[in-house]
Amino acid sequence: MKLLYIVPNINNEGGVARILSLKTNYFITQCGYEVHILTQNNGNTPLFYSFHEDVLFHDMQLKGAAPLFAFQYYKALNQYISLIKPNCILVCDNGLKAFLLPFLVRRKIPLLLEIHSSIHVQEHPSSHAVFNSLKQNLQYHFKKYAAQKYTKVVFLSNESALEWNVRKKAIIPNPLWFAVNSAAPLSSRxxxxxxxxxxxxxxxxxxxxxxxxxxxxxxxxxxxxxxxxxxxxxxxxxxxxxxxxxxxxxxxxxxxxxxxxxxxxxxxxxxxxxxxxxxxxxxxxxxxxxxxxxxxxxxxxxxxxxxxxxxxxxxxxxxxxxxxxxxxxxxxxxxxxxxxxxxxxxxxxxxxxxxxxxxxxx
Incomplete structure (x- = not known):
């Protein structure tokens, strides 16, 4: 079994990178899978978390304004898919390009989208309330439409799934990455x-x-x-x-x-x-x-x-x-x-x- 993860970057201390290191390690050591991770713009160096030595890293360089960026994404995406020939593609990217992906992939391969943020997420405050409301509304409806094009959408909780109302879904929470054999005394200030x-x-x-x-x-x-x-x-x-x-x-x-x-x-x-x-x-x-x-x-x-x-x-x-x-x-x-x-x-x-x-x- 060959898995291809597509994620913007994993060279940070964020939760997605931490969980991805945990899951890919399990797939390699416990399931015997071959695991590839495709990032963008040097998004896998240097790594903050430790990934299994058998993980195969790839990176696509995407630059320029939206039209050029989209073309580069389409071209690089399909080149790597043709090279790797994965049995399943897992997308850990909740940006707009992740929702374009089902329309860009030329091969017929199962596509899984992992939802790691609220559908209403706003990354920056906006000083233009009307424009921001219109933009958010358009993105909201496009995301809901495009998510239906995935083979399956994986949510981390029932609460998250309720935001999206996707038919083809699975609910699998993230695993803890460490086991604690003791408890905090809670006596500090x-x-x-x-x-x-x-x-x-x-x-x-x-x-x-x-x-x-x-x-x-x-x-x-x-x-x-x-x-x-x-x-x-x-x-x-x-x-x-x-x-x-x-x-x-x-x-x-x-x-x-x-x-x-x-x-x-x-x-x-x-x-x-x-x-x-x-x-x-x-x-x-x-x-x-x-x-x-x-x-x-x-x-x-x-x-x-x-x-x-x-x-x-x-x-x-x-x-x-x-x-x-x-x-x-x-x-x-x-x-x-x-x-x-x-x-x-x-x-x-x-x-x-x-x-x-x-x-x-x-």
Missing amino acids: KVIAVARNTYEKGLDRLLPIWKEVVALYPSWKLELYCGNYQDLEVLARELGIQDSVVFLDPTKTIQEVYLQAATYVMTSRYECFPMVLLEAMAAGVPCVAYDCPCGPRAIINHCVDGLLVEDGNQDEFIKQLQLLMRNEMLRLEMGKKAQDTSNAYQIEHIMPEWQKLIKSLK
Whole structure:
């Protein structure tokens, strides 16, 4: 069995790259598959995560304005497909070109689209409300139409599938990439967040919340593992909280960070299936998250193993975060249940579903 993954890039610390390294390793070692990964514009060097040595990497150079870019994509895509001759193509790209792909591939090969973001995702704020609304609406309808052209669309949760209303679908959550044999003691005075510093991840929404929280809990610290945080440092200084916020680069030993935390926070504007929540929960760390479209509610059971807050309700987020900060027994109770919830996402439970799906397409 030959698999070809098509993804914009995997040379970053993002969740897609991490999960792809995990899944391709499983397919090679446990299933005996041949795995190829096709990126663009040097998107596979240097790698942040470790991929199996037998993974075969390819890269297509795409430059220029939209018409030239699209032609280059069409040409390179079919050249690599002809060269590799995969039994199945898996697309991990939720940009517009991923939805063009079913119309561009010349060979009749099963095509799987993995959905890793909300259909409503907006990568940048817009100052033109009317234009932005029209653009988003056109993209929304095109994505829904084009997704139907795939052999199957794989969603990470039922909540994600409901956004798309695709007929040919499968629901397979992402697996946890590490097993934690101990739980965080939750006795530190440390709140953490792990995310790329992008509009989508909403870290700019977290700092005003922390300003109000730390006024009552001045001995606590907020640690942000995000990288590229210069603009957030400026915002922290403007808010007068620079002494209580620590900005850090991404780390490959993030599991050790979770074990030192008391609470995890997420203020994303959009998500799909945020692995950082599961990772924190696997370490026994309770989470507070905005109930944004559409990932946190697929993972957190509100008031059981974590807390969900109405999206954008800053006052309620402050209230819920303070509740966990002042109540260590509640943290311990929720943390234990969070760890129990995370057990269902161990790799031995998830990857056989992928193997079954791929075999069904032959």
